[in-house]
Amino acid sequence: MNPNLIARSSLIAVALLTAGVVMAQPQFHRFAERAQRPRHNPDPPVVPASGSVFGDPLPGLNAAQLAAFAVGKEEFENVETADGGLGPIFNNNSCVACHSSGATGGASDILVTRFGRMVRGHFDPLAEKGGSLLQQFAIDPAVQEVIPPEANVIAHRQSTPLFGLGLIEAIPDDAIRQNARRQKPDGVAGRVSEIVDITTGQQRVGRFGWKAQLASLLAFAGDAYLNEMGITSRFFPVENAPNGNTALLAAFDRFADPEDELDPVTEKGDIDAAADFMRFLAPPPRLPLTQSGRAGEMVFGQVGCAVCHQPTMMTGRSPIAALDRKPVNLFSDLLLHDMGALGDGIGQEPAGPREMKTPPLWGLRASGPYLHDGRAATVDEAIRGHDGEGAMARERYNRLSPQQRRQLIEFLNTR
Numbered sequence: 001m002n003p004n005l006i007a008r009s010s011l012i013a014v015a016l017l018t019a020g021v022v023m024a025q026p027q028f029h030r031f032a033e034r035a036q037r038p039r040h041n042p043d044p045p046v047v048p049a050s051g052s053v054f055g056d057p058l059p060g061l062n063a064a065q066l067a068a069f070a071v072g073k074e075e076f077e078n079v080e081t082a083d084g085g086l087g088p089i090f091n092n093n094s095c096v097a098c099h100s101s102g103a104t105g106g107a108s109d110i111l112v113t114r115f116g117r118m119v120r121g122h123f124d125p126l127a128e129k130g131g132s133l134l135q136q137f138a139i140d141p142a143v144q145e146v147i148p149p150e151a152n153v154i155a156h157r158q159s160t161p162l163f164g165l166g167l168i169e170a171i172p173d174d175a176i177r178q179n180a181r182r183q184k185p186d187g188v189a190g191r192v193s194e195i196v197d198i199t200t201g202q203q204r205v206g207r208f209g210w211k212a213q214l215a216s217l218l219a220f221a222g223d224a225y226l227n228e229m230g231i232t233s234r235f236f237p238v239e240n241a242p243n244g245n246t247a248l249l250a251a252f253d254r255f256a257d258p259e260d261e262l263d264p265v266t267e268k269g270d271i272d273a274a275a276d277f278m279r280f281l282a283p284p285p286r287l288p289l290t291q292s293g294r295a296g297e298m299v300f301g302q303v304g305c306a307v308c309h310q311p312t313m314m315t316g317r318s319p320i321a322a323l324d325r326k327p328v329n330l331f332s333d334l335l336l337h338d339m340g341a342l343g344d345g346i347g348q349e350p351a352g353p354r355e356m357k358t359p360p361l362w363g364l365r366a367s368g369p370y371l372h373d374g375r376a377a378t379v380d381e382a383i384r385g386h387d388g389e390g391a392m393a394r395e396r397y398n399r400l401s402p403q404q405r406r407q408l409i410e411f412l413n414t415r
């Protein structure tokens, strides 16, 4: 971790403490009442429908969907406190804290840490030691997680932007499977992340996260509430034990699980509201394509970027008109690729340690720094960092004239 990041992390720690993250009373108020905020808001704020700036709702939503977007946005921005169920161990106290570049729902340069142990080519997430995700903060120093000494792999992952995720969610599984079957040049393969979606129990194609580890926004919301904030829900009812220590957890866990209760009026919990917000969030707005940007689009195809960063996919049929059979200009095949030395070294079923999902490139101008751990300050550095299946395209990029490289980057910065 570079010194800037360490400085930033301690700033967050201080901010969280001063924001009223109080010490829990061990075994004092066992299963106290979790502080509830007023949930059902009969007059949600009015949001104009457009889709022309970062953070807008999708164009074409009806009034009920716009209201769900507004309620969900409030939930996404809501700051959790220890009295509201935050922790015992957590990484931050609201979704927006890590997702804010450009607008609520954007990326950020905040990193989370994963660890594990590689033994004879096999990755062990050290689940019994609290892995593979580290929770960096705690409501009490006694439950503070540390990276266990057994870990021999430590990786950082940057927060990703959430614009347009409802469209990505609406892409049929088979369209992604089709991408895997397509013949590709340059030694590019690409594998589907087949997973079981915890919200339905169905086999689905994962598409969210750096490892394509989850298939639905509701699953990601539940996962993030638990693993980033320590708030349990109906799909993730078990708190994370600090470094796997269940006795410590029992001593410091103050609220009965699941903490996220359903609103009796709307029958939705916090995770549903956050999922609504993400589902109805418009894709990043495009900028007009200049002449040199248009030249860059040609270069993008010629050097082989589009083999993985597929410019457009289509959503399937959806009961939500704004998501029904729409083009999705994401610049991704949503497949896992063996990225060689660029892989993050973390095995996360079904993705292997060297495999990473092709990240969408839309909205790139608002999502830096780049690559899974933010190691690339610029788009140029991100391209030069490709390896494995991306090595051939990288080599062709390196051989371009400076003007062609500028055109390519100008193109990407308008999408």
Ligand code: HEC
Pocket (backbone or CB within 6 Å): 091, 092, 093, 094, 095, 096, 097, 098, 099, 110, 111, 112, 157, 158, 159, 160, 161, 162, 165, 207, 208, 209, 210, 211, 217, 220, 221, 224, 225, 228, 229, 274, 275, 278
């Ligand atoms: C501590 C910072 C942090 C907090 C808090 C946080 N996230 Fe994230 N988020 C991340 C990181 C890092 C990733 C990439 C994770 C990965 O792939 O391993 C991510 C990825 C995501 C993704 C996947 C996006 C994609 O396109 O693949 C979704 C969805 C998401 N977060 C939703 C949420 C929601 C909802 C909340 C609040 C409940 C939340 N996040 C809170 C850091 C955070």
Ligand code: HEC
Pocket (backbone or CB within 6 Å): 188, 303, 304, 305, 306, 307, 308, 309, 337, 339, 342, 343, 344, 356, 357, 358, 359, 360, 361, 364, 367, 369, 370, 371, 372, 373, 379, 382, 383, 386, 389, 390, 393, 394, 397
């Ligand atoms: C083999 C598939 C593949 C090819 C070909 C490929 N990429 Fe990528 N690209 C990826 C993957 C996978 C990542 C994420 C790697 C990581 O961060 O670990 C990525 C990351 C990126 C990023 C950083 C995105 C972000 O949000 O951090 C940019 C920019 C990018 N690619 C542009 C390009 C360009 C331009 C080309 C052509 C020169 C190209 N890629 C060719 C698979 C590919």
